[in-house]
Amino acid sequence: MKYFKLFKSVKIIKGFNRSLIFDSTKNLIRFIPNDLFDLLNAEAGFNISKQKADSTEKNKITIDDYLNFLISNNFGFYCNSLCEFRSFEYKVEDFNLPFDLSYLIIDLSDDSIFDINILKQIIDCRIMYLEIRFCHDVTISYFEDIL
The missing domain is CATH 3.30.160 (Double Stranded RNA Binding Domain)
Known part of the structure; x- marks a missing residue:
């Protein structure tokens, strides 16, 4: 199985109509579809093989487009096993601000x-x-x- 994992410096933020992906080390911000946010959100990555197996041909092409976008912008990397995928810890960093x-x-x-x-x-x-x-x-x- 093949997996995709975001780098630790990359954060994703969901918006109403579209989302943002942000690399804090490169100060790079890009808009992404909310569907891509949903794919990445659970574990800062996803199981490519499983997603493609559960998808239509059209959605497989979309997944490939997403992966090309993520790799070309250097937002993450491929993992070859679940063990490797899980070895890169990704913590959601909550912080409190004095604003609503x-x-x-x-x-x-x-x-x-x-x-x-x-x-x-x-x-x-x-x-x-x-x-x-x-x-x-x-x-x-x-x-x-x-x-």
Whole structure:
């Protein structure tokens, strides 16, 4: 059996529509599909043979694409046995912050309606980092109106 394992410096974070994979030693961040997050999440890796055996031909191609992406970005490595796979310990490092939420990203498009009440909620939730992304060109005055 063949396995894939993430390097210890690589962390994955699940989002609502897509997830992130982050290598802390290289400061490399990439978006990944939530399906790939689900594959990797249990043990920071997965049994390639088992996943392919349980998949359709189309999904086998997707798994190969995922593996090519992970290897080409040097996010992990192959293991040839379960013993080897388990010998690389991967601990989920929990830490506590004095915030209800660490990050909040708001995407605004042309047809988005920005409710000013959200600002009070952001303050009440004690959000550490706020990122507002505009999917269209904005003027300084538009941005100032939001703030």
